[in-house]
Amino acid sequence: MKFLLIGIFIVFFLLLIVAIYKISELKSVNYNQPEFLADKKILTIYFSNNGNTKCVAQNINNIIGGDIKEIELVENYPKNIFAMSNLTRKQMKDGYLPKIKDVDISNYDIIFIGSPVWNFSISLPVKTFLNNNNFDNKILIPFFTYSGGANQNKIVKEIENITGVNSIKRPLFMFENGIILTKEQIIKWLNNI
Numbered sequence: 001m002k003f004l005l006i007g008i009f010i011v012f013f014l015l016l017i018v019a020i021y022k023i024s025e026l027k028s029v030n031y032n033q034p035e036f037l038a039d040k041k042i043l044t045i046y047f048s049n050n051g052n053t054k055c056v057a058q059n060i061n062n063i064i065g066g067d068i069k070e071i072e073l074v075e076n077y078p079k080n081i082f083a084m085s086n087l088t089r090k091q092m093k094d095g096y097l098p099k100i101k102d103v104d105i106s107n108y109d110i111i112f113i114g115s116p117v118w119n120f121s122i123s124l125p126v127k128t129f130l131n132n133n134n135f136d137n138k139i140l141i142p143f144f145t146y147s148g149g150a151n152q153n154k155i156v157k158e159i160e161n162i163t164g165v166n167s168i169k170r171p172l173f174m175f176e177n178g179i180i181l182t183k184e185q186i187i188k189w190l191n192n193i
């Protein structure tokens with residue numbers, strides 16, 4: 001009985017040391033907002049059909065600060081995924097851009113723009129947003145969620161072509177099942193773009 005109690009005490013003591021170590025490790029993470037974001041007006045704007053991109057947008061906004069807005073369609077896509085996929089494929093083939101509600105981005109210096117990957121490319125509502133707005137003198141930082149594949153280089157070129165901005169920051173691509181981003185992941189990405 002005495003040995004059992006001593007054993008339990010030792011295990012408890014070791015667990016306590018591990019917990020204290022982990023807490024101090026978390027506290028010591030050096031979180032420095034990248035310099036290019038300092039004193040800038042920041043907007044995180046996104047389109048999200050299913051909530052994945054919204055989740056990443058909220059993560060970014062929570063950590064970076066600034067405002068957050070959602071790109072809203074004037075006419076919604078069909079709820080049925082097959083009908084929606086067929087329609088988006090047809091719209092892409094025809095070069096059709098769906099109408100979205102206007103968003104005023106004139107006040108912002110830095111725009112985080114989030115989109116799901118659709119047919120290996122930018123989602124159409126985000127294409128409309130990029131097409132409708134003027135990004136002169138703004139820093140554009142794209143982020144994407146996807147489920148299988150995306151042509152990342154082609155996507156950056158496409159954003160450059162639509163906006164005329166040729167210094168698009170390196171986008172973040174998040175696989176749809178891993179969308180809870182830590183502060184460290186976001187800062188690491190932003191320090192390397």
Ligand SMILES: Cc1cc2nc3c(=O)[nH]c(=O)nc-3n(C[C@H](O)[C@H](O)[C@H](O)COP(=O)(O)O)c2cc1C
Nearest residue numbers: 048049050051052053116117119120146147148149
């Ligand atoms: C019309 C449509 C097309 C898609 N095409 C692709 C694709 O080409 N590659 C890919 O990896 N995921 C593709 N996906 C999956 C989405 O990119 C992925 O589920 C994303 O996280 C959805 O984001 P959301 O929840 O913000 O809408 C597609 C989804 C839809 C609805």
